[in-house]
Amino acid sequence: MMDTHGQPIERPTESAEHDMLSAIVDGTSDAVYVKDLHGRYLLFNTAASVIVGKPAAEVLGADDTAIFAADEARMIMEGDRGVMDAGEVQTYEETLTDADGHTRTFLSTKGPTRDAQGRVTGIFGIARDITPLREAELAERRIAERLQSTMDSMLEGCQIIGFDWRYIYINDAAQQHNRRPREAMLGQVYTDIWPDVELTEVYERIRTCLEMRVGHRMDNEFRFPDGTVGWFELDIQPVPEGVFILSIDITQRKHAENELAVHRDHLEELVRSRTRELEAAAAELTRVNRELQSATQAKNEFLASMSHELRTPLNSIIGFSDMMSKGLVGALDDEQKKQIGMINRSGLHLLSLINDVLDLAKIEAGAVTLEIEEFDLATVVAETAATLRPLAASKGVGLLAETVSHCTIESDRHKIVQVLLNLGGNAIKFTDAGTVSIEMVPTGSDVRITVKDTGRGIPAEQLDRIFDAFTQVHHPDNTRPEGTGLGLAISRQYAELLGGQVLVSSTPDVGSTFTLVLPRR
Template identity: 40%
Template sequence: MIRLRSLRTKLLGVIALVMLPTVLVSIGTIVAYDLHVYEQTITDDMTTQAELIGHMSAPALSFDDDRLAHENLALLRLRPQVDAGAIYDARGRLVARYAAAGKSSGSGEGGVPAAPGPQGFRIDDGKLYLFQPIADNGEVLGTVYLRADYEVLERFLDYIVIGIVAGLLALICAWLVTRRLNDVITRPILSIADVARDVIATGDVSRRAERLGEDEVAELAGSFNQMLADIEGRKRELETSNREIARESERRREAQQEVMRLNQELEQRVHERTLQLEMANRELALAMEEAKSANQAKSAFLSSMSHELRTPLNAILGFAQILTSDKLPSTLAQKKEFAQHILKSGRHLLTLINEILDLAKIESGAVALSMEPVALPEMLRECEAMMVPLATERGIRLLFPERCTANVTADRTRLKQVLLNLLSNAIKYNREGGAVVLDCAPSGPGLLRVSVQDTGMGLRPEQVRMLFQPFNRLGQEAGAEEGSGIGLVVTKRLVELMGGTIGVTSSPGVGSMFWVELKTTEPVPVPATRVPAMAAPGTAAPGRHSVTLLYVEDNPANLKLVQEIIRFRPELRLLSAPDGQLGLELARAHLPDVILLDINLPGMNGFDVLRQLRADPRTAGIPAIALTANAMPRDVERGIAAGFFRYLIKPINIDEFTEAINSTMGTAGDDSNAGNAGNAGNDGNNGTNSNSGTNSNSATNSNSGINSNNGTNGNGSATGERQAQLLAEKKEES
């Protein structure tokens, strides 16, 4: 630092400040002129090249000779600075394109735009773009497009290097000049500075500076030496006084050290007590914040659920009061319309309940997944078939990939639930006449990304950050769209449970894209599944003239509903029992063809009734169908394991109920050939046959469990597929 403040350095700086601006101004003038000449040259060269190609390609455009146009563009390989080119006809169609080897990046196919842009030059990202019209006899035949490297930055960097070298040379020249002037100007002053540094470093004031010459610097040296002599005399006087002061200071220092030691001990104790108090306060504040957050979450949940549950209930109860009121007469068409509103609201209410149950199961860790290779082509076809009616109703175009042959490791039912939820949201929050695009592509080693993109209003960044929180409603106002606002939360948790990731990108006014990444597996062949033909509602099963059904149900409303459904099937005869004991007596007395059992019965539950039916040789071969509100997966597994032919969940889906009755009647008809007086051995055979039939029908039911008729979020499909899986396992064991 001392050397940097020397006169030699200052003299060097003055010379450098004079020389460097001169060098930089000269170089800057040359650079500006050269860059201007370079820009004019390359634009003139590109214009000439475009006019030449346009003149050569005019016949090709006149006679639609694409090959000649390609050959003309191929001549651009002789111009290494041109890395892409294209020829368009008068309608903007791409006739020919050219891309230099290794330089095919860019917009459009082959690195060229799909359509011609505005005439003239455009410089962007180190590239020079030119659109030049092709004219012949005053008629515009097309457009020539050229893209070339615009190397202004490289040339500018070269000039910077030249400027740095020139500046260094100037500094070297300044340093040489300074060395020549050292003895004349700086040496006497530096001699005084050296003596001053030694005096400061060693404290030896007996040193004296050398007097060189008779100029002002020599006078400065004499004054400096006189000052050192005065300091030397005063220093001796101070040393004597300082020794006395030092002894007094030593005594005071010892006393002060003792006081400081006591203060440190006191401060340490105060600090420890303060830390303990702060820690206790932080723990208390954290506990209060957690309690406040939990209370707010509870309030938000109750408020949202109260609103969402009361909305469909309002429609159900309101239209039901109109239908049952004598003071509000309505026509048959109005009654059907009111019934449709009640049905739609009921299905929406069921969807809300299913979503809440799904979230509760996920949060409690009660979700059991069956991870297996899932063929995406079949899955996407099923999702497309389910979403087409909803998209058509809202005027939304659905675009699915034509080729997607990958398989992923996932739970089939839950993966379908995830895709249906994303597609449903993309349709629900889309703009009128918009589109939904589903695509799948590899995103890394062993990973596949399935994306769902919409053309809706999009989301702001702050909305995206809060997207996967319950009841956010995708940033929509409450009541704008039906839904609980927890569908995306359930979707995210399910994807994470399957070992995948989910994300979203959104642009306000453009749309959103949700994507799911899952692990891929080796392609596995999908065996063709024979689906048995099902009788349509209102049609008797083949080969049966009269079929007796026994329904054991303690709820009069549920019994009335089944009676109304059966009323449209004249070939069916319905018997009913309000409890399990009476149901057993009717089964033994009438030997019905099919038995419908509720699980939660007074006194004897449905499982007890089924066990006694199987223990009696007269009723052991009668197929039984569970019709219950116990919808948990463990309930379904328990029912299938207990021996139920089918397991149907309330509320009743009429199509699913009819299909189950038809399939059960077909199986019962096959078993009836062996006679009703079967023994335990025959019962085992009948059970095998019923399992086989149920397996195929359950597979069909899994495809129809989630459709526009029932409006569920996938639980119906989960039930059907789980039944099929359990029955197949039972069949293998038998």
């Protein structure tokens, strides 16, 4: 025997060959063993010793009954006999328990050993641990089963067509979409199942996906062999096996869209007809609106004129009657003082009514000018309470005012005073006995001023109307308070102009609570 350089290679001795063979056998990760005709171990390598947890010295000369459990030993020996009887090498799987008590799977290759005359002298075996492989296969199988179960439970159809155009997978929903059992389709060629499908767009999309590996989404109208038509939303995507088709049955939606289109056309005609009518009505409304604007202008001019014409003599009457009541134009007896006082109060009341009407007219005309300034609201509330206290005292009603020491606000001082006088005046007017309380509480970016009375209260059915102009509360005793019914309407309008609101809650025969909510800035 020569090497590549033509030099003779010295043949190893028999002892050296034996050492090399032993090194190979002990170095492999597979279990290697040899048995005699009686099943006694003659060779047992390191890997085999690790599996059974016994050194080779303890195993050599023993048979399988001394190493494995009875049922496992019986299985091994039956396999060995089968190999020796057949006289040829066989490969099969064996399941054994290792030294740690774990069940492991081995791929065993066994064959007979022979002497120089060819007689069978025993058996050799090589066992490879394939437990990780089998566990991975089991895990993969379970995942596939779960995936199969998940896809079968989907409402969307799922189909896979291979590169040879044969159906590979069809879930339950796709079976319904195809309107035929999956058993009749699996393994069949797509074009054989659907005659003339090559002429359709969906065929071209599938072909492109198979050849170019490009996905598509489309709405497809499909005509079945029985002549019926179905609409499907298709998502065609490339997968390693070929093409995956996700289908959603949108037949009902398409029918609804078609019906909707018919109704839409009808509706458009109705709209055109109605538009013509509305245009005619709009023209009439424009004419009426011009007349209303003209009437409103005349009303405003009248109110402006009457404001001057009524206020001038009223101020004279009020001023002169006040002078007379104070004795500045001569002494008066008691009866004269009483009559002059009635004239003065009636004049003041009439002036208040005129002012309310004019204020409402300004609000409706959008002619109210706000004078925003920074001031202490606590002072304003205290001063308003002081103004109302004589009126409350004249009725024998207590007036309580509770405010914080200081509360700066940016708003219209005069509008707030007017609202508080309206709310406080109403509370006193409708309270025959008890108390009226005014409380101010800052709440973050807002401030709340609550006017609470113990008066007659407001029936629930009238709460929604008390802020309407010229509306007054009617009580069971049919008493009707004096005034125009404009105070609350003006108060709410002013509050909203200032960015706030007026809230109300009331219980008949218990009292009412009005809350003015204002932003601090």
